[in-house]
Amino acid sequence: MAVGHRRLSETEADAAARSALNGPAKAVPAPAAPGGRDAAVDPDDLPDGLVVADETGRVICFNTAAARITATPRAEVLGRPLDQALPLEDLKGRRWWSLTDPYRGLATRTGQPERNLLLPGGREVLVSARYVRTTPAGPVRRVVVSLRGTEARRRTERSHAELIATVAHELRSPLTSVKGFTATLLAKWERFTDDQKRLMLETVDADAGRVTRLIAELLDISRIDSGRLEVRRQPVDIAAAVGRHIQAHTARGHSPDRFFVRIRHRLPQLWADPDKIDQVLGNLLENAVRHGEGTVTIDVAPAGDSDEKGTAVTVSDEGPGIPEESMGRVFTRFWRGSKRGGTGLGLYIVKGIVEAHGGTITVGRGPGGGAEFRFVLPVAAPAYLS
Structure with missing residues (x-):
């Protein structure tokens, strides 16, 4: 009792x-x-x-x-x-x-x-x-x-129903686009120029990518909720990972001047799951670019007073920031900071990944007034090396 x-x-x-x-x-x-x-x-x-x-x-x-x-x-x-x-x-x-x-x-x-x-x-x-x-x-x-x-169980059932509704809504748009373009191409292939065909196929490819990412998010949520999220640790060059994400954003048309990267010296060796760290960085940078404004700053530094405590990564922007009353809900399912799209699942997954590594993540207000996310990954190595 x-x-x-x-x-x-x-x-x-x-x-x-x-x-x-x-x-x-x-x-x-x-x-x-x-x-x-x-x-x-x-x-x-x-x-x-x-x-x-x-x-x-x-x-x-x-x-x-x-x-x-x-x-x-x-x-x-x-x-x-x-x-x-x-x-x-x-x-x-x-x-x-x-x-x-x-x-x-x-x-x-x-x-x-x-x-x-x-x-x-x-x-x-x-x-x-x-x-x-x-x-x-x-x-x-x-x-x-x-x-x-049974109130707690009913809240869980409502959460599941909300998840299903969100997934159905997010899947409907790209699948409708994929179905429409493929049906049009199959029915009227000869009527389109090569440039038109390429444009439609690129659209289909992009929408298929959206569906793939959503399914991956659902699998991550399932593993996080059940405590089965696996972390395969190996050496990770966090500075190189940040650089790859910045290049990806500039390749999509964002100005390089919008990003400011600060890598501190003498970073401790980081053992983590590189795919999942990429996922964390991708979500936080996408969140800053989509919902924030001004310069997006990425700061990578040793955590704490000793280099042996871990690595801290801070991502901040100069937008309106997150209201104080909402900061406690940022890492919950379906939280959306604005009406600029998204499933509201990304930050929930980010928190689950960071905690699966034994780390912590916090949110606050950055020096430029925008949102500031800071996650710390502790020094760790695979069991066979310890």
């Missing part, structure tokens, strides 16, 4: 149950805190619902959160059998306590993992249970049940 970031131990759960016998709001003594001071755990202070049944299966604790989640007054359930106080059903309409049978089931069971169940009226609730025994295979002395609302 969560108290802040801590779960109730078996002893605390029993104490919570005993306290419920003497009244709903008795504080439960917890293990001594550092420094000799005792903490106190009141079941009514818990953010999740807490329901405790004794060895006879009758409810002896029903905290405020449980009453709110189930819409049932505490007085109506204290002393009642657990299956009547919490008449839960699974999604197939089967009675949950009949299926799990905590008191007469296998003696090796320690509880039930969290799952989605239904209260009367079809209200959804997330339920997990723990069976407290005196000895590992002894009879159940307490059943401690945790109840949570």
Whole structure:
């Protein structure tokens, strides 16, 4: 049972149950805190619902959160059998306590993992249970049940729906262009000059590239969310990587005068995934060029007071910058600083890549008033070299 970031131990759960016998709001003594001071755990202070049944299966604790989640007054359930106080059903309409049978089931069971169940009226609730025994295979002395609302899951579902909608919107435009140009070329090939054909094929190629990049972003998001983003470390020349990106922007028509690169001396050796570092640099420079104004400054320097701490890269512009109230949301999904296009996924991916390297990234206001992004990559080497 969560108290802040801590779960109730078996002893605390029993104490919570005993306290419920003497009244709903008795504080439960917890293990001594550092420094000799005792903490106190009141079941009514818990953010999740807490329901405790004794060895006879009758409810002896029903905290405020449980009453709110189930819409049932505490007085109506204290002393009642657990299956009547919490008449839960699974999604197939089967009675949950009949299926799990905590008191007469296998003696090796320690509880039930969290799952989605239904209260009367079809209200959804997330339920997990723990069976407290005196000895590992002894009879159940307490059943401690945790109840949570489904708001967090629904927020996740809304986030997934928003991701699908964003992807569908971003895919529609390039795919429509690709379909239109290829159909036109196939139907009327002989009517177009070579220059016209080349222009249409270049457009198709560019739009196919947009689709490829979007699919790559989706794969990156999936790996970041699941903690499966792999980093293949090798020596990286960060100064050369910055130079390649500047050349790519100037080749696309941007003036070389718009970029100012400052490479500090005595950079520590950087071991990182070169493809992913290219992705980070590309996203930050694209963000500065598209959404910022004036000169884009790229500063590469040793991080901290010692060269051994890592490499810091700062990208800043002279545009309007990011409002203070928005800086906390910059690295979240779908955040867009302006209406100049983009999926709103780039900075989320950048943060995931930097953190996968063990680094950090921050955002602030640059010397020229625009946005300033600074990421630090620590000194690291592959395991086989350490």
